[in-house]
Amino acid sequence: MSVRHERSRSVDRRVRVQGHPVDTYPALPLEAERGSVRRVTVVGEEVLSRPCGEVTEFGTPELSALIDDMFLTMYVADGAGLAANQVGVDLRLFVYDCPDDYGIRHVGHIINPVLDLPDPGSRRLIDDFEGCLSVPGAAMAVPRTDRAIARGFDKDGAPLVIEGMGYFARCLQHETDHLVGHTYLDRLSKRDRKDALRQMEDRREDVFAQRAIKAARLGQ
DSSP, rough: OOOOOOOSSOOOOOOTTTTESSSOSSSSSSSHHHEEEEHHHOSSSSSGGGBBOOOOOOHHHHHHHHHHHHHHHHTTBSSEEGGGGGGOOOGSSEEEEEOTTTOEEEEEEEEEEEEEETTTTOOOOEEEEEOOSTTTTOEEEEESSSSSEEEOOOTSSSSSEEEHHHHHHHHHHHHHHHTTTGGGGSSSSSSHHHHHHHHHHHHHHHHHHHHHHHHTTTTT
């Protein structure tokens, strides 16, 4: 998911890491410093259109390395979230570094997430613009609920409950969609989908060039 900056309010502004507030946190997390950049898959590739498999082995070096790589790849692509199938890996996992509507930064990863949304009678849909690292250069308005809870596990198998409001709730929904084989294009009308794909064709090369510049700046 593409990054967006939000308004600030007088609230507890501490960064939430894996759902918990911390007093200090670096701009570039340690995961990204350890990681390597991977290629971001593009809409039309088969791995993006099928449900991902469950993670069954926790605490492995391979899983930790994948998360590290996903964090760095997300930053190089200027994203707010990245799912495993966006780097070609068929696993139910995503990472995120995303602000909510209060400007609070949320950072972490979640494995095998299950999304809880408000009941239809109490849910509030927000129509707002949304981008995707696998649809480079395009952005379209997509309706999402203003609240969402993701329940899953961390890389060591410990249970996680991550609650999102506003733009961060949108991020949780967007990334969970990826894990069932959907992109935000699947939520658009045929006309809007065609518009998004046209935007991508017009802008993708510029996006790729910017990613290459950022990768070089981060020493990749």
